[in-house]
Amino acid sequence: MTRQNQKIAVIIVAAGAGRRMGTDVARPKQYQPVAGVPLLTRTVNAFLQAETVDIILPVISPDHHHFYEALGLGDKRLLSPALGGAERQQSVLAGLDALSATTSPPDIVLIHDAARPFVSNELIDATIDAAITSGGAIPALQVTDTLKQADKDQTIQRTLDRTIHHLAQTPQAFRFAEIYAAHQQAAKTDQLFTDDASIAEWAGMNVKIVPGTPENYKITIAQDVERAEMTLIPRMETRVGTGFDVHAFETGDHVTLGGIQIPHTAKLKGHSDADVALHTLTDALYGAMADGDIGQHFPPSDMEWHQADSAIFLEHAVSRLKERAGRLVHLDLTLICEAPKVGPHCEEMRQRIAQIADVSMSRVSVKATTTEKLGFTGRKEGIAAQAAVTIEVPVKD
Template sequence: MQPTPKIACIIVAAGRGSRMSTQDDSSPKQYRDLVGKSVLQRTLEAILASPQISQVLPIIHAEDGEAYNCAVRTVTDSRLSAPISGGATRQASVACGLKALESDAPDFVLIHDAARPFLSQAVIEGTITALQEGAQAALPAVQVCDTLKRADANQQVLETVDRSQLWAAQTPQGFPYRLIWEAHQAAREQSLDSFTDDTALIEWQGKSVRLTAGDPQNIKLTTLNDMKNAQDQIAMKQLAELGDIRVGTGYDVHAFEEGDAVILGGISIAHTHKLKGHSDADVGLHALTDAIFGALADGDIGSHFPPSDMKWKGAASDQFLKYAVERVHKRGGMIAHLDLTVICESPKIGPHREEMRKQIAEICDLPVGRVAVKATTSEKLGFTGRNEGIAAQGCATIRLPFEN
């Protein structure tokens, strides 16, 4: 039985990404946010998801240490090595990485662009398989499907280019470690530094490059439009994965008692009375909490925070709502929308509506645009009409993954 090959992966992350720079943001693209994670973190997670990879070595710009640490702070895989500084060109940066691996040389090395976060396991496996079968270089690629035109400097078409043998190169490109390291050293000795990818060095040496199956999704983020498309792609994927859409409702009532303010929707409102209850009696947050529990089919506020438990005596109700939101997150879900209706004659809710929306949004870590607060009276009818207390109705829309 042959020993398992040692496979390292170099992540080329030393570029400046100038084509994505704007007046407001000139930061390198690999450190930009891509739906809650940096581009680099998503790329590293894709590589580290492969159990065949034994070491991942990032190559970064000498000035990017702090940005790198911030971008990957939640990546804890022990296979991720400390980054090293790259060179003036991509070719020089890769050479720095190959030299750093020399003392404990792997059998194979993959070289991947940091700005390709949509790397699939199938592409990684295809590259590695080609190397294990004896390829001198493995290049994931997709066949060019669009008609290609050659044009002059004035954008006048000169000819149609035959695309039948054209392929668009991707990464990770794979090599036997010694072969690619020797190719880089030979290029340096001849002062050749204009190779745009690593398989070009293998071609230059007259050796063969095997094409493997690439993936149209494995794009390199280069322009602002690429970044927008990537954000849309991830957002749509997340929504598709959270296809179990549920709606829950909640209702709560609290009577008035002597006091000088009510706690409602997470804020204090000056009033002639306060609300009576075991906790702070925030009828609005209680209704929303029960609405979330209802959408989860997870009991009610009384089952999670029983009034018989003195632990909750006078407790702030925001912790109840935060707990309900956490229950959604633990199920892998998200809050899509919260809607609160307050029913009372007084105090007047209108002047406080926006503050309540902002407070509820902060408690639930939501954009304020996903929180609605409305108010109505009961036209002098019933206990609310007699100004004996306040009622509230809550509605919560949540999204969960489909359960097996």
């Protein structure tokens, strides 16, 4: 038999309380967020991405309906959840009962822990293939550390052969009819089994091992959540870009600085509105991203930008940063001129720059200084500006 002519179902066991997490006791761990997405949602989505899986059946606690409904999960392959029991073994049997009651029970069933969200398509397929051939299969990691057996007093009794010992993972896959019969038999005994493979072994089924993956770990304690979030949240690096620009004065009655108009006896000369403050910030942001400069993105030879509002330029640079999943941390602008008096307008400029850059004012600094009447700014021939911009971007190499 091949995978193509087999109906494949997965039971996601999600009825536990997750008390070992030691966090929000009112919300079981499978409903708590991991990098902003509930753990159970991540696990269900992992199987929704597997084209070989035909049916997905969550098994939840009867007390957790409101938590499950809040996830908003929906897909034609996703069945309404079955209700589990006090023990994992009871929950799995409830899932098997529910699959058996469908109009077309599966040929192969995978049984997976809700707290293992990083199962890969390759591991799912390998486990299915092995179960089709052998009747049962589990992914497992071979023990690599020296393995000791100790008594209740933690006194070592002997050293075990690590080459024949493995750490079991899920999904554990079986021919449906065989594992269902094994679970029904086990339910009639007083024995409690820690996983489905141990029930299959007890019932005399063949269970093969396929290589597990270290990434397919079970989220059990709070430190596991931290580990998962380190995997899911991109590693960021901090970058700083600098900008410098000058514009001369020409006949006019105001200057545009930092997105606002300031009355003056002249205006700034330029192809656009000549906002030297926004031009400098824009160039600093492009520089931090290693993304060219304002002249490359908005050529002064292009009449589309003639007398354009320079807010367009800074907004474009910010959008480029967001496309890279980056974050704008801080903008520090210094304006250099003798006139007009910039100080009284710094707060209004901060507010406007923050609005354009889509950050809080606490991330924007605007300062003014002079050159002690030296140079072209000292002769009141124009305005210079310099800026430093700090960003965070995901590490690519």
